[in-house]
Amino acid sequence: MTRVSAPETRVLVSGATGRMGRRVIEEAAARDDVRVVAGVSRDLSGEISGIPVEPAGEFGVVLAEYDPDVLVDFSVPEASREFVADCAEANVACVVGTTGFEADEFAEDEFAEGGEAALREASEQVPVLHASNFSRGIQALLRAVEGAVRDLPGYDVEITESHHRHKRDAPSGTANAILDRIESAGEFGGRVHGREGESLRESGEIGVHARRAGGIRGEHELLLANEHEELRLTHRAGSRAVFADGALDAAVWLAGRGAGRYDFSEVVAE
Ligand SMILES: NC(=O)C1=CN([C@@H]2O[C@H](COP(=O)(O)OP(=O)(O)OC[C@H]3O[C@@H](n4cnc5c(N)ncnc54)[C@H](O)[C@@H]3O)[C@@H](O)[C@H]2O)C=CC1
Ligand SMILES: O=C(O)C1=N[C@H](C(=O)O)C[C@H](O)C1
Secondary structure (H helix, E strand, O other): OOOOOOOOEEEEEEOOOOHHHHHHHHHHHOOOOEEEEEEEEOOOOEEEOOEEEEEHHHHHHHHHHHOOOEEEEOOOHHHHHHHHHHHHHHOOEEEEOOOOOOHHHHOOOOOOOOOOHHHHHHOOOOEEEEOOOOOHHHHHHHHHHHHHHHHOOOOEEEEEEEEOOOOOOOOOHHHHHHHHHHHHHOOOOEEEEOOOOOOOOOOOEEEEEEEEOOOOOOEEEEEEEOOOOEEEEEEEOOOOHHHHHHHHHHHHHHOOOOOEEEOHHHHHHO
16 A cells, blocks of 8 residues: 655744754754745855755745745744734744744733734634644643643732843743743732842732843743742753744644634644
8 A cells, every 4th residue: 555645844933043043944854744945044055964045135036936834933022023924924834933922912811902013914824823832831830820820819920031141032932831820720919030239029929030141042940939839830942953843843733724823732632
């Protein structure tokens, strides 16, 4: 019997010269379900690991020339918005990993009123999946966070995230997603970003702390504590491969779906 294998998903990578873009290209080379047809970058025209890299300023031309099924975007919000809008016109699905959009773009329903307009608008024409973190461990953490907050009402809640010195947005997109999950699971008074000077902790506040140092790939810790006990839920990414592979899994999963918004939890559930 002749086995017909599923066709490869054709992927275009934006932010191709960045830490994540390069990693996506490397990880894709080791898989047989995806093929990166090209990258786009504002920094370089040429190639990375044999994959052509085209100027980001000619994104529309690149879409027409390479005819990808899915865009995988790890860039910056101001570029990402443009890429996604062009993809909607060209009927190309979008997997967006970029973080640092406006604060309320990370609400549980990030496409709701006040959310990221470019993603919401594009999702009316093509499938769009945005995730602040493509690791499966973080999906498990988000579920654990919800359970812990429900089970421990009245406990003080603090989040600490640590990333490499080059990270531009703070708190991380993942920390914002954890915050949304905490607030949907319990009654809280507000977020307090860092502390200095004299101010007593108020009950119900959520402390948020961002550290930037060296090459840390990404660590997130949720601390719940009362006078008698502490619960710490920690996720540590050991390599960017975990994010790149998750984004490629999302691209394969998203290709061929109808217009709309999708969540990485749906990819993980299958
Ligand atoms: N969702 C997830 O699992 C993950 C998300 N990220 C997010 O991905 C994004 C990129 O992270 P890194 O690769 O570390 O950043 P990076 O700084 O190494 O790369 C950014 C890329 O975007 C490009 N770029 C910057 N400004 C541009 C513009 N105006 N027009 C076109 N291209 C532009 C740069 O040339 C570069 O290729 C960040 O928002 C980061 O938080 C990072 C890791 C995992
Ligand atoms: O910039 C990074 O590196 C990362 N960014 C994402 C975020 O902002 O949460 C995901 C991961 O933590 C790495």
